[in-house]
Amino acid sequence: MNKLVRAAQTSQSLSLSAMEEASRTGQREADLEHLLLALVITDQSAGRALRELGIDIESARLAVRQQHETQLAALGIEASLPAAGPIVFHETDGYTWTKRATDLLARSSGRGRAGDAAAVLRELVAEPSGLIADLLQRLGTTPAEVTTHLDRIDAACETSSPRPQTNGRATMTSDTFVSAPVEQVWSFVSDPARVPDWEPSIGEVDTTDHEARVDSVWEGRAPGHRPDGRPTKVRPDFRRRTIELVTAQQPERAVWRFTYPDAANASPITTTFNLAAATGGTQVTITLSWSRRPGWRRVVGIALRPVQKFVMWMLLFQIGGAVSREFR
Template sequence: MSKFVRAAQTSQSLSLAAMEEASRLGLREADIEHMFLAMVINDQSAGRALRSLGIDLDSARRAVEKQHEMQLASLGIDASFPEAGRIVFHETDGYEWSKRASDLIAKSGGKGKAGDAAAVLRELVAEPSGLIADILDHLGTTPDALLEHLEQFASPGGAAMPAAAKVKGRTSVSIETFACAPMEAVWELLADPARIPEWEPGIGVIDHASRDATPGTVWQGFAPTSYPDGKPVKVRPKFHRRSIELIAAHQPGSIAWSFGYPDAARSNPILTEFALVTTTGGTQLQIRKSWSRRHGWRGLIALLLRPIQKLFVWIALFQTGSAISRTFR
């Protein structure tokens, strides 16, 4: 993976997680403390380094809250921040980075720097305000100790799972994500057909979702009629109905679902596969979408459009991974 792609994907994942954390407090601007919280649940080496030090999302949130309270007290202000609620980022808009946070991300991808989460974390702990150092102190560690520990997870992007095998005649795109929950809990989410709308953005309702989930069973789903923010979704009639088939289920390590468009004659079903492994602080997931390649002149057109197609599939994967992560936060 190129440095540019790695930096772009890192920025995207950190931005989403940080702004989700800010949204719990009713904020529209994500700052460096929210970036730190996003680091704790990051799937790359930076997140694994933090979690291996015993820093989980709950303890990190408490440390940030305590530091904010101490800052107010130092100003002679006897007050507390509003109690955090649920994540509402996906239901609202108008979010942005603070200037120092956006500058920090840009700096992490500068000359001689990898632009991955580890590079962002190095810039974060060196940030001159000392805020992150104070938060780390509440968590029982120091910037130097964290950076030394980070070197043990040094590979760029630090994949914790083996790459999925390529299948002849199929095109695939995959990502990794982290969920701060036990593997069994993540499995239960992914194996329950009634909960598919929680992580598959293209499905809003499923018929007969209470039926037993056994391989070969097929359900019928329908596209959502509105976005989480209430705005209506425009869907072409032939893409309104979905077929959903459970292809394989090996508890608790892997599961695969096939999603098709029965009213779109020339569409190919998309196979969505999940591989789960237990890791420090939760579960590491590999999510892969794959589909059969076309042949003949349609195959030539598909080949020319493949980079664009892969981009859209990556966006869908990113949305799925983010939804899974959000479920357990």
């Protein structure tokens, strides 16, 4: 993958997770501790290194809370911080990084650095304020131990083989780590009633007339409002969507097929979830697949392919983020 693309995708993913974590405590600025929380749940080698050292999202959140309380006590302030609430990032706005977090992300993609999550973690454990070193101490490890473990994981990583392609179909794939057991994640992604919780084009599903079994078909409706309450504008032919459960192999695979019954030229899209147990949770591979248009439409489609790839990547990003967020 191109370094620039990798760095951009990593920054986007870490920014979302960090600002979601900041939103739990009513903060609008994501700082170094929120970046650490985001790295704990990344699917990249940085997340695996932290989780294999026994650091999960709950223990990391507790360490951050205890560190903040210690800092207040050092200032002579005896007070307990308010309990964190649910993630409200998607219902609010005005989020940003602190300058030191922005500078750190920039350094991770600078000259000689890959810009991936591993590069971000290396910069984070070496930052000079001592905050991350103190947090890691609370979590039973040290910056040196984290770096050593990350080196070992990166050295053991082999170049992944290309994803198999299906003739006449285009595919895009993304990986997401979820802080929950495989069975719980599978129950979520295989339940038709939960489809609106991860598929952004669907606001509600009528599940009263069909059982949740393979080959069952449901009708979904486009959402009328965004998570922040703003109304959405949807073309009439895209307001209804047919939802079919194609495969349900518990607990490792669920496949959904989506069509627009009122839009004759819209290609059906298949969304596949492949689940595997991982240290601290579940590794989820999400694949979007759609038919390539035949004839002259395919020629036109070639010119629009970069735009289509970006749109599909954004959809994968939204789906993966929604599944991860459900269990945090």
